[in-house]
Amino acid sequence: MAYRVALVVPRQGPAGMFGPSCRAAAHLAVEEVDAAGGVAGRPVHLVEVDAGAPPAEVARAVAGLVGRGEVDAVAGWHLSSVRQALAPAVAGRVPYVYATAYEGGEAGDGVVCTGELPGEQVVSALRFLRREFGWRRWLVVGDDYVWPRATARDAAAVLAAEGVVLHEPVWVPLGCTDDDVWTRVVAAVGRHASGPTAPDGVLMLLVGADGVRFNRAFHAAGLDAELVRFSPFMDETMLLGAGPESTRGLFASAGWFAGLTSAAALEFSAGFGRHYERLVGVGGLATPSPGTMAESTYLGLRLLADVGHRAVPGPRDVDAARSAWAWDTPHGTVRLDAGRAHHRVHLAVATGAEFEVLADVTTGEGG
Template identity: 85%
Template sequence: MPEAAPRPEPVPPERVPSSRDAYRVALVVPRQGPAGMFGPSCRAAAHLAAEEVDTAGGVAGRPVHLVEVDAGAAPAEVARTVGALVDRGEVDAVAGWHLSSVRQALAPAVAGRVPYVYATAYEGGEVGDGVVCTGELPGEQVVSALRFLRREFGWRRWLVVGDDYVWPRATAHQAARVLRTAGVDLTAPLWVPLGSTDERVWERVVAELDRQADPRGGSAVPDGVLMLLVGSDGVRFNRAFHRAGLDARLVRFSPFMDETMLLGGGPETSRGLFASAGWFAGLTSAAALEFSAGFARHYERLVGVGGLAVPSPGTMAESTYLGLRWLADVGRRAVPGPREVDAARSAWSWDTPHGTVRLDGGRAHHRVHLAAATGAEFEVLGDVTADSTAG
């Protein structure tokens, strides 16, 4: 009979310093679920931001202490965890990259008691007290990119495939309404349960796309697929898309794609795949190169690579970084509370690795780039920011 394995020693709870000792931020990033693949990169970027803030003197003189919360749990569970930290006075702010479904549960739990920086590209419309959204909006990411692709390549008909929750549905609705006047059509949306691991689900989606793209069907033949899929869902879709040979007939565009997803899908799945975001690792400005070097150092320290190359920092990582840097920027002179954050989101600008980001009336305005996938990397094709307001 084999010897029983020893029982693991209990892990003592993390000691959270007092507010006199540190500026304590609940770092809410996913470590499981369809977005869990972004967690290691988001954590590395957050720790880089904290290090840089501390080197510059901290938040109103206090060093940053990150209290990590898994945003990959059910939204209600995340809200309970963070709400309890706020109730006990153990955090001074909440920040991180996570899905809109988590934000919708979390904002009421925080209830304007501490600042909440939502550092994710999202659908827009968040007006909660003390909540600042620093990510890109559909007009900048989807509308600008599809206008550019129509002008440069003539692609105007797009089938929509998205996860069935608030961000994909609201983004598709808003983009379709605006793009209609630019002669770009978003049609026949297919909604998939978030986190679908059954490969048959993706095979059925691809089969339906194949049917709609058949020129013998009598309707206008689409040019491509607008992907509104998160993390591992996008990876599974790209694999099924490639297996069916649809990448020879349809291009794909995603405003929620980074290098982590390209690695997950494999280089063979990147044919005809485009993405838009403020940040791509292929940017070569001094600020971008400095961020990439710092990210690599912290990724090795936090995650370890076991002899493998450190992955490129994706847009989810850079978004996490710039959200924390914004919070520290507001707190240069005094510890920022919800009132100071509400005032700053009306008009503020700060430097990021992909350029200056400006907050105006609660809306973050980014310089947005369009990129084409080449293997496991993105090649930046150009700045499409002007197309977000083009007629």
């Protein structure tokens, strides 16, 4: 009998661009888990659910699978708005591994969050940029939902005492496709780009296609000659979507970047490439680099398998792992402690359609 996992990743909406990579990474994880004996001796079978649908719809679909006994666990990369609907629908019934950088605070029964938290991913990166380049003032542009709002609020509270200011938030409807709106957003940024209180850069808290649209409009307005940009939600897929001409002065932070060169990182990238070509095909084009969303999906499934190494894991097993657990990932060891996942987080700068890793900002060491 297979160990059935509802793989909840987006296929539509602003985050839909990450779906193919997340699926390829998930299938790589399954291949490796099965080769090592499966979950408690059972091969893994993925039941795919589109996380790009409205959150309530996603929650109903997954709750239906759980209620009918069609899945043994839930895992995947998706937005916090989906997690907030999904967690109470499955809490205490099956394990749920939420494999996304998020705002913190999730404590549902049987829910474990494996992604980076703002303190590591945003605060540490902005501290590094202040120390190395003197950039202290940031204008926030974000999607209007829980992760950007909570991240901006919490980061601002921590950084204020250190002289780093996050000010003038501009909120945009999640999934906005109106070019006129993005033109107005960029114009609002431009109005703040001069004078004694001008920002040094823009803190982008934008998802997928929203970040792509903003970067294109930002470049078209010539603002990349005046302001830098930093995002904790940016991967190589978004760089390709925006185009290499739109990435000047663009920084990002994450646990994983495809430019990491450890043996584990190179092995993951090679395996990802095989599965991407098998699942998606590339039509004669080069296989894209695996972004942080793909690697997050992979490490979430590997955690679920590690917890289920000896016996089929239930919600209590996941709760125990949430209290104290560690497992190896392509970007290094990740530790769970009192519900918080601790990662080595890197800062990178865009060079065309790729990222160059500059530093490990969790230690301050050069990368």
